[in-house]
Each structure stands twice: as structure tokens, then as C-alpha cells.
Amino acid sequence: ETGAGQHGLATATAAALLGLECEIYMGELDVKRQALNVEKISLLGAKVNSITNGLKTLKEATTAAIQAWINEIEDTFYIIGSAVGPYPYPQIVTHFQRVIGKETKKQLKQLGKKADYIIACVGGGSNAIGIFYDFLKDKSVKLIGVEAAGLGVNTPYHAATLSKGKVGIIHGMKTMVLQDEFGNILPVHSISAGLDYPGVGPLHAYLHKSKRVKYYGVTDDECINALKLVSRLEGIIPAIESAHALAYLEKLCPKLDKKNTIVVNISGRGDKDMQSILSYEKGKIYG
Numbered sequence: 001e002t003g004a005g006q007h008g009l010a011t012a013t014a015a016a017l018l019g020l021e022c023e024i025y026m027g028e029l030d031v032k033r034q035a036l037n038v039e040k041i042s043l044l045g046a047k048v049n050s051i052t053n054g055l056k057t058l059k060e061a062t063t064a065a066i067q068a069w070i071n072e073i074e075d076t077f078y079i080i081g082s083a084v085g086p087y088p089y090p091q092i093v094t095h096f097q098r099v100i101g102k103e104t105k106k107q108l109k110q111l112g113k114k115a116d117y118i119i120a121c122v123g124g125g126s127n128a129i130g131i132f133y134d135f136l137k138d139k140s141v142k143l144i145g146v147e148a149a150g151l152g153v154n155t156p157y158h159a160a161t162l163s164k165g166k167v168g169i170i171h172g173m174k175t176m177v178l179q180d181e182f183g184n185i186l187p188v189h190s191i192s193a194g195l196d197y198p199g200v201g202p203l204h205a206y207l208h209k210s211k212r213v214k215y216y217g218v219t220d221d222e223c224i225n226a227l228k229l230v231s232r233l234e235g236i237i238p239a240i241e242s243a244h245a246l247a248y249l250e251k252l253c254p255k256l257d258k259k260n261t262i263v264v265n266i267s268g269r270g271d272k273d274m275q276s277i278l279s280y281e282k283g284k285i286y287g
Helices: 006-018 028-033 035-043 058-071 089-097 099-111 126-135 202-209 220-234 240-247 249-255 270-278
Strands: 023-027 047-051 117-121 142-150 166-170 173-177 213-219 262-264
Touching: 006 023, 006 035, 023 028, 023 058, 028 035, 028 047, 028 270, 035 047, 035 270, 047 058, 089 099, 089 126, 089 202, 099 126, 117 126, 117 240, 117 249, 126 142, 126 202, 142 202, 142 220, 142 240, 173 202, 202 213, 213 220, 213 240, 220 240, 220 249, 220 270, 240 249, 240 262, 240 270, 249 262
Parallel strands: 023 047, 117 142, 117 262, 142 213
Antiparallel strands: 166 173
């Protein structure tokens, strides 16, 4: 399993229940940022491989996991929670994550409402495609993906792939990639361990190109401010990933001229992120 936290924990739990050996690949920086999940994963009996090369984040972990899988392909199964990688992995993840959108539709119907906007954060894009998929054909629903703008999309320190990337190849898929003029993959930055990826799921690249989904960036600072506000107002401590989507409400809502039904996908809890939240300093690069 390649995972920056929640996906790895879910896989370790399943492996423990099924009596299977499990190895999780995480970048060294993400191991530190997701320390609580790493401890849970180890308690469940899985091995965590800390990857120390490159930026020590999701890209390097994915590369290492795929290499390990290829070397032991006869008795090893590769799993990734994000909608990225070689076919059919993006399709597999999309298929299972669709339960989010199906449940959203069901709950809206029970409330007698129809969504005007659906907002979700996008790194590789699993939670976003999960909630978007069953609404794609309903053009009356506006879909918004929120990327990690880090210190700003016009700085070198961001992971806004759809905002600043171009077509390329990464981890066995053709998609949008953050790269330089020679095709070298650029380093990325985000306060979030789940969004700091220089590529994006190929379906998101298509939805961006076709303009069915609009994608915007939210900075580290905007994200943390939204996380603290929601925690204090609602008693919900969202994951840093999800807080990017919440932060976009401050950009969207003032532009609306009537009452709208807005659904924001909260893709995880913030307990795994407490160390990053408490130690956050505006403009600081962690690594």
C-alpha cells in the first residue's frame, strides 16, 4: 500500500482482519507528519517503510511501492488509495469511492434538497472523484476541486497540478504533471501530507480539460485558518486535506447572489494532523 495516512491505516486494518502480511510505503516527511497513524498501523501488525530519497513524500513512496510490487509480483498485490497510477487503478479507486456520491445523493433526496455546488479537495483525487462521479451528468450541479496552493501558485512551493501543470507521464499514467521545460518532475509543497503530489488522477485531468469541474488553489495559511474556524464553530476538527475544500467557501460564498445548497466533502479527521496544526507557522517549509 502507498499511503500518506488514512489509506494506509485502512489497508493495515483489512490485512490484520484477513491475516495477510502488509507493508505500507510512506515518505519520511509524511511518517513524521502522520505519526499517530503510523503508530496505529504498526499496532495492527503492518510494516511501515519510510522512504528517505527525494522530497520524502507521496511521489517517492509511490515509486518505491510500485518497484517493490514489480520485484515480487507473483505473490504481492499492490494497493493505492488515490485515483492515480497505471490502469486499472484509477478506475478501481473511482468505482469504490463512488459510494460517497451515492450516499450524498441519497441524503440530499431525504432532505428534499438538490445540490448547487459540491466541493472537495484534490491531490491524487480519490475523495473528490468519489463524490463528483454520480453528479457528472447533472450539469445543474457545479463541481469544484480544490488543490494545495502551498505558499502560492506563483511560487515554487505548491502542489496545484491542474492550475500549473502540463500533460506528462508519471507513475504509469498520462495526466497533468508539474514539470519543468525539460519534462523533469518538479518538487512540490503542501502543509497536507495527502495533497503534496506532482500529478493528479487522469479522470480529473479530463474533467479539467472539458471544464466539467473547475479547480482552484487554496494556500496553507487559508487552509489552517479554515480548519481552526470550523473546529471552533462546529466542533469538527477536519483533516488538513479537507480544510482546503472548506477554505474555498470564503472565496465562493461572497460571490453568490441567492441561497444555495453547498456540499463540502470532509474526507478525514484532523487527529492525525495535530502535530502539523500545532506547529504551523505561516510561510515555513517543513522537511
